[in-house]
Each structure stands twice: as C-alpha cells, then as structure tokens.
Amino acid sequence: MRSPSDPPKRETARKPASPPTREDRLKAALKANMARRKAQAKARSAEDARGETKDKD
Template structure:
C-alpha cells in the first residue's frame, strides 16, 4: 500500500494560481478605485448642510 501522492505538474499549478490571484487583485483594485471615484463625484454634487454643528 505504498502510493506516491506527488502532483504531476506542481510548477504549472502554482503559476496558474499566482496568475489567478494577480488578476483577481487587479480587478479588485480597479473596482475599488471606481467606487471611490463614484463616491467622490456624489460628494462633490451635494451641498454641505452643516448638520454637524447643530446644538
């Protein structure tokens, strides 16, 4: 019952995993940048009401 459990192509699997992680990170960063730009545009369009200093 001696079986070898070594993967056939470890280098390719590691490389593809790194590629997937890189692309996911890049997509996430782009999405977050777009979100911050949208929030900035929304904030610029709203007038300030000064609700903070009531009281």
C-alpha cells in the same frame, strides 16, 4: 464486509500528492494577481463614484 486489515477505500483511492508543476504554479499566481487587480479596480471605481456625488452636492 471489510476485514479489519483492509485499508479504508479513501486511502486506497488517493494518489500521492505530487508537487505542482511550474505551469500550475504560474497559473495559480496569475489567477491570484488578476483577482487582486480586479478588487483594486472595483475599489477605485467605488471610491471615484462616491467622490463625484460629494462634489455635486
């Protein structure tokens, strides 16, 4: 049993949050950029597919 003065386990287990390194920031930015580009390409491809079916009818 814990005594009331002991801090909870999760507080002792956490490390202080250090600011992300430049490499970490760049990695996150690249990942977000690639996801955005993928979504744009998917939207363009879907738009083209809809346009082709309308022209054929």
